[in-house]
Amino acid sequence: MSSVASELRTALAVAVAGFPERDLAAATAELVARYRQPRAAQAAILSSEVRVAAYAAYRMPATQAAVQRVLDELAGHGFEPRTMLDLGGGTGAAAWAAAGSFATLESIRVVDQVPQALQLGRRLVAEASSSALRAASFERAVVGALPTAGADLVIASYVLSELSAAQTASLLEDMTARGRVAVVVEPGTPDGYERILGARSHFLARGWHLLGPCPHASTCPLVGRDWCHFAARVNRSAEHRRIKGGDLSYEDEKFSWVAAAAPDVVEQGVHTGDGRILRRPVKRKGLVEFQVCRPDGTAGRSVVSKREGERYRAARDREWGDTVPG
Ligand SMILES: C[S@@+](CC[C@H](N)C(=O)[O-])C[C@H]1O[C@@H](n2cnc3c(N)ncnc32)[C@H](O)[C@@H]1O
Incomplete structure (x- = not known):
């Protein structure tokens, strides 16, 4: 707390x-x-x-x-x-x-x-x-x-x-x-x-x-x-x-x-990586599965696998509500 x-x-x-x-x-x-x-x-x-x-x-x-x-x-x-x-x-x-x-x-x-x-x-x-x-x-x-x-x-x-x-x-x-x-x-x-x-x-x-x-x-x-x-x-x-x-x-x-x-505060919105995590991530051996809202305006499943090295390590720490590592 x-x-x-x-x-x-x-x-x-x-x-x-x-x-x-x-x-x-x-x-x-x-x-x-x-x-x-x-x-x-x-x-x-x-x-x-x-x-x-x-x-x-x-x-x-x-x-x-x-x-x-x-x-x-x-x-x-x-x-x-x-x-x-x-x-x-x-x-x-x-x-x-x-x-x-x-x-x-x-x-x-x-x-x-x-x-x-x-x-x-x-x-x-x-x-x-x-x-x-x-x-x-x-x-x-x-x-x-x-x-x-x-x-x-x-x-x-x-x-x-x-x-x-x-x-x-x-x-x-x-x-x-x-x-x-x-x-x-x-x-x-x-x-x-x-x-x-x-x-x-x-x-x-x-x-x-x-x-x-x-x-x-x-x-x-x-x-x-x-x-x-x-x-x-x-x-x-x-x-x-x-x-x-x-x-x-x-x-x-x-x-x-x-x-x-307000428009004069930032010229554009904050970049939220590869999207917003919409549900509790499913973390399995070697992969993390997310439901995400994406910068291109779509929403759906996104999987980060161990092969992605640094991105995978970051993905394992992400939770519902966080952003997906870019
Ligand atoms: C559910 S409470 C939320 C209080 C606080 N913002 C919070 O997050 O805990 C809703 C508040 O809105 C206030 N409220 C509702 N209608 C209002 C109005 N017309 N003008 C001013 N305050 C109002 C209520 O008095 C109440 O304190």
Whole structure:
């Protein structure tokens, strides 16, 4: 577990300690049921302190891990943001992830409609070791009337499913108006992927360059036959197991994502080698078999054999969500 993830765990354990376990478990069950039906929220889903605490305890480690996986990749490509805007940031999971990926961050603004989520977010960062995270601002605003200041990095993680089509269009417009690099993360479900496709189309229509996961800007080759999603391994804490039930010590958070950069940030998207690995690779003696999305806009099977020497050695270390060595 990254040090940010374990710091977050500690902060969460302290923050939810005051709530009776029974109430947290009941609120968690309500949230699980609600998030299983993706549709625009008529009223805020995080509607009470106990629901916010339950969300933080059972979802935040997972959403933080998914966003972290994406941001670590951008950091690996040399992206060094100083400022960040977390839209629909709730209790600040994406802000924690950004602090974990970018030592360059100086200013973090988390914006959300729910005051109780913002309050909890503020409490969670109070003892964080990252000075940018400790100083993060948590501000109340609703989609359609978001702060106008720009940022190097703008994130919307696990937000679009709660928005109407008009709100989604407004949020995406705000992302390209305010950000230099924009990241959208959604649950790794067929409908989460649909929403990611919508965000991808928006970025491309504004002339932005895709940074990932797509190795091309053509039509997604998975449309109509599969959905593009990845997984982040999350260790479950004892509280998590108590309030959500289940014995496994980990879970795989499935997520879909897209990241894009404004035209003046990069002249073209980051080169993602020979493509993106879409499933867990099958590793057999002498060969590694991948399902990949390729730079030529196709998707399918790709095999790297031992005869390819260095490329084979690199391929053996690659996992679902990584790029295929070129
Ligand atoms: C599932 S939570 C995700 C929170 C956080 N981004 C994460 O990854 O854990 C969705 C968040 O979007 C916020 N939200 C939904 N509709 C909103 C709106 N119209 N304006 C502002 N925030 C909104 C909710 O209050 C909630 O905090």
